[in-house]
Amino acid sequence: MLEVRDLSVSYGAIRALHGVSLRVERGEIVTLIGSNGAGKTTTLRAISGLVKAQAGTIAYEGQSIAKLAAHEIVKLGMSHAPEGRGIFPLMTVEENLELGAYIRHDHSEIAKDREMALTLFPRVRERLKQVAGTLSGGEQQMVAIARALMARPKLLLLDEPSLGLAPQIVQTIFKIIRDINQRGTTILLVEQNAHMALQIAHRAYVLETGAIAMEGDAKELAKSDEVRKAYLGVA
Amino acid sequence: MDEFFQILIATVAVGSLYALIALGYTLVYGVLKFINFAHSDVFVLGAWTSFTVSVVVLNKIADPSGVTPWWVVVVAFLSAVTVCGVVGYCIERFAYRPLRKAPRLNVLITAIGVSLLLQNVGQITGPAVARGPEKTSIKDGQTVTQAGDPLATVPFGASPKSMPKLIENVVLNESVMQSGNLAGGAMRGTVVFDKPVTFSEGRQYRLDVTRTVANADGTTRVVVEKLNLDAEPGTFEPGTEIRTTPRRTAAELQGSTYELIRSPRVPIGLIEVIIVVVSLSLMVGLQLLIFRTKLGSAMRALSHNIETAALMGVNTNFVISFTFVLGAVLAASAAFLYPMKYPGLNQTAHGIWVLLGLKAFVAAVVGGIGNVRGAVLGGFLIAAIELFGGWAYAPLKDVYVFALLIAVLLYRPNGLLGRAVTEKV
Numbered sequence: 001m002l003e004v005r006d007l008s009v010s011y012g013a014i015r016a017l018h019g020v021s022l023r024v025e026r027g028e029i030v031t032l033i034g035s036n037g038a039g040k041t042t043t044l045r046a047i048s049g050l051v052k053a054q055a056g057t058i059a060y061e062g063q064s065i066a067k068l069a070a071h072e073i074v075k076l077g078m079s080h081a082p083e084g085r086g087i088f089p090l091m092t093v094e095e096n097l098e099l100g101a102y103i104r105h106d107h108s109e110i111a112k113d114r115e116m117a118l119t120l121f122p123r124v125r126e127r128l129k130q131v132a133g134t135l136s137g138g139e140q141q142m143v144a145i146a147r148a149l150m151a152r153p154k155l156l157l158l159d160e161p162s163l164g165l166a167p168q169i170v171q172t173i174f175k176i177i178r179d180i181n182q183r184g185t186t187i188l189l190v191e192q193n194a195h196m197a198l199q200i201a202h203r204a205y206v207l208e209t210g211a212i213a214m215e216g217d218a219k220e221l222a223k224s225d226e227v228r229k230a231y232l233g234v235a
Numbered sequence: 236m237d238e239f240f241q242i243l244i245a246t247v248a249v250g251s252l253y254a255l256i257a258l259g260y261t262l263v264y265g266v267l268k269f270i271n272f273a274h275s276d277v278f279v280l281g282a283w284t285s286f287t288v289s290v291v292v293l294n295k296i297a298d299p300s301g302v303t304p305w306w307v308v309v310v311a312f313l314s315a316v317t318v319c320g321v322v323g324y325c326i327e328r329f330a331y332r333p334l335r336k337a338p339r340l341n342v343l344i345t346a347i348g349v350s351l352l353l354q355n356v357g358q359i360t361g362p363a364v365a366r367g368p369e370k371t372s373i374k375d376g377q378t379v380t381q382a383g384d385p386l387a388t389v390p391f392g393a394s395p396k397s398m399p400k401l402i403e404n405v406v407l408n409e410s411v412m413q414s415g416n417l418a419g420g421a422m423r424g425t426v427v428f429d430k431p432v433t434f435s436e437g438r439q440y441r442l443d444v445t446r447t448v449a450n451a452d453g454t455t456r457v458v459v460e461k462l463n464l465d466a467e468p469g470t471f472e473p474g475t476e477i478r479t480t481p482r483r484t485a486a487e488l489q490g491s492t493y494e495l496i497r498s499p500r501v502p503i504g505l506i507e508v509i510i511v512v513v514s515l516s517l518m519v520g521l522q523l524l525i526f527r528t529k530l531g532s533a534m535r536a537l538s539h540n541i542e543t544a545a546l547m548g549v550n551t552n553f554v555i556s557f558t559f560v561l562g563a564v565l566a567a568s569a570a571f572l573y574p575m576k577y578p579g580l581n582q583t584a585h586g587i588w589v590l591l592g593l594k595a596f597v598a599a600v601v602g603g604i605g606n607v608r609g610a611v612l613g614g615f616l617i618a619a620i621e622l623f624g625g626w627a628y629a630p631l632k633d634v635y636v637f638a639l640l641i642a643v644l645l646y647r648p649n650g651l652l653g654r655a656v657t658e659k660v
Contacts, residue, residue, distance in 0.1 A: 048546060049545075050542055050545065050546070069545070069550075069552075070542075070545035070546060070551075071545050071547075071548045071549055071550045071551065074546065074547065074548035075548060079546075080546045082542070082543055082546060086540055086542070086543035086546070087543075088535070088536050088539040088540070088543070089539060090535075090539065091532070091535060091536070091539075095532060095535075098532065099532060099533075099536050099544075099547045099549075100547060102529065102532075102533065102547045102548045102549055103547075103548035147547075151547075151548065
């Protein structure tokens with residue numbers, strides 16, 4: 001479904017990614033783990049068109065998307081819930097969700113997806129009329145994912161959904177991510193919380209200083225010594 | 236008290252113009268977070284465009300009656316809006332977009348550059364687009380024909396001009412005191428009423444005289460003429476001779492009818508009403524656009540975060556261009572209305588324009604830059620302070636405006652309706 005090959009991205013003189021290759025198959029949850037500054041977010045931003053790749057190819061459903069603008073990529077069925085949640089703080093939760101469906105015109109189908117998103121996130125339903133900036137961090141994260149679902153994506157990119165959240169809320173959110181996947185949405189999940197990410201993912205990539213260091217089955221990677229030592233905090 | 240209400244009316248009219256210009260600053264700030272210093276020059280361009288187009292059109296149709304057809308107003312308005320819209324688009328596309336990722340200061344300096352460019356290009360005297368009548372003279376026994384004086388040029392040139400009167404500023408709330416038949420007095424320049432007439436202290440009176448005038452070919456036409464009355468307060472019996480200007484003879488006034496009109500204490504002019512109605516409709520329209528349409532919610536989303544808006548599928552370049560054009564169109568509308576009230580047009584780089592643009596900018600900041608309702612509130616507030624302050628002590632009228640700015644920046648730095656955005660991490 002998504003095939004990234006030899007992706008390189010620089011910010012000015014600083015090379016953030018050098019030659020990242022990864023692949024996401026339909027129906028999978030693939031996670032990209034790594035420490036701070038490894039280039040996880042940059043990889044997602046390059047895929048969704050927010051930064052331009054210096055080299056390499058990005059193919060989505062067989063089509064090259066490296067040259068497309070971010071808003072054009074959304075129309076192909078790829079939704080990106082960005083790092084830091086990126087909700088629109090002065091707009092209501094409802095308006096945030098409506099913006100998620102910005103590219104769509106099929107009102108009855110949008111209503112169905114809205115209903116589905118609100119069933120997944122009952123907390124968001126309670127907060128619909130509230131200004132999004134007044135929500136707690138966990139609720140904002142839920143809004144961000146619900147909003148991304150409003151585009152009815154085939155591929156959902158999630159950037160650190162656990163960031164800054166209490167462990168209990170992280171549990172809830174990850175359970176919902178798995179639900180979303182089981183309903184048929186492919187997911188590329190970027191996480192620092194390797195423990196949680198490896199639990200729900202099918203396959204995983206480990207990113208270190210801008211390059212893929214390891215890849216493989218998520219369960220197997222979770223058992224490997226290097227991963228346990230570096231990312232799971234097990235001595 | 237009369238003066239108070241007169242100033243109040245002027246405040247509403249001037250305030251809506253400030254508000255329209257301030258909206259342009261605030262809209263652009265809202266999406267791109269920088270001050271488009273070229274905005275007030277787009278306004279000046281609008282005023283000059285509507286002047287130039289009006290002069291050209293009036294020169295072409297050259298109606299001897301001097302009555303301006305209504306469509307000239309529409310043409311002048313649409314051309315100001317079109318020219319400013321296109322220029323607004325080009326400014327964003329060619330001056331600001333290449334700097335989208337550059338530091339804010341670079342964009343700010345560029346904005347000042349664009350402003351100077353517009354001011355100075357506007358001062359160049361370009362080829363004439365409208366000329367007065369041809370001049371003929373006899374030189375060495377030969378008739379020499381010379382082109383007429385240029386009435387308008389593009390670019391506009393360095394000399395101030397005066398906006399032709401497109402709409403007569405009719406006083407809407409004046410009242411007809413009495414009407415009847417009028418005769419000329421024995422003395423030239425006097426009239427005699429057919430019934431007693433009373434003039435009160437401190438009021439202005441006018442006489443609208445309808446009379447029949449013979450044409451050269453023997454036919455006749457009906458003429459309505461406005462005469463000013465030069466009368467002391469008091470009650471006058473029929474037959475009293477009352478002076479008028481312009482002066483008419485008894486023969487001229489033969490068989491005339493009249494309407495005696497008293498001017499109101501607080502006159503409300505058609506122009507003021509047009510200014511307020513057009514401005515308020517635009518503001519309501521803008522409000523609906525921003526809060527009730529999909530494009531409006533894209534604009535609001537963009538003002539929070541351009542990247543996230545793009546992730547929603549918003550074509551950010553399009554929305555930014557649209558916002559610039561929208562701001563320019565609002566400025567053009569203000570620029571079309573402004574010379575109707577103040578017909579003197581200074582050259583484009585004149586300090587008066589700069590000050591006007593600054594006041595509109597102050598209005599946007601006082602209301603809370605980036606806040607649409609704030610810009611409207613700020614516009615009216617600045618006009619009130621300027622005009623009422625000027626009434627109290629005229630030499631300081633600009634000082635009050637900037638003193639308010641300083642006070643707001645000290646005590647409410649986000650503006651009256653602005654709010655500090657705190658983001659949860």
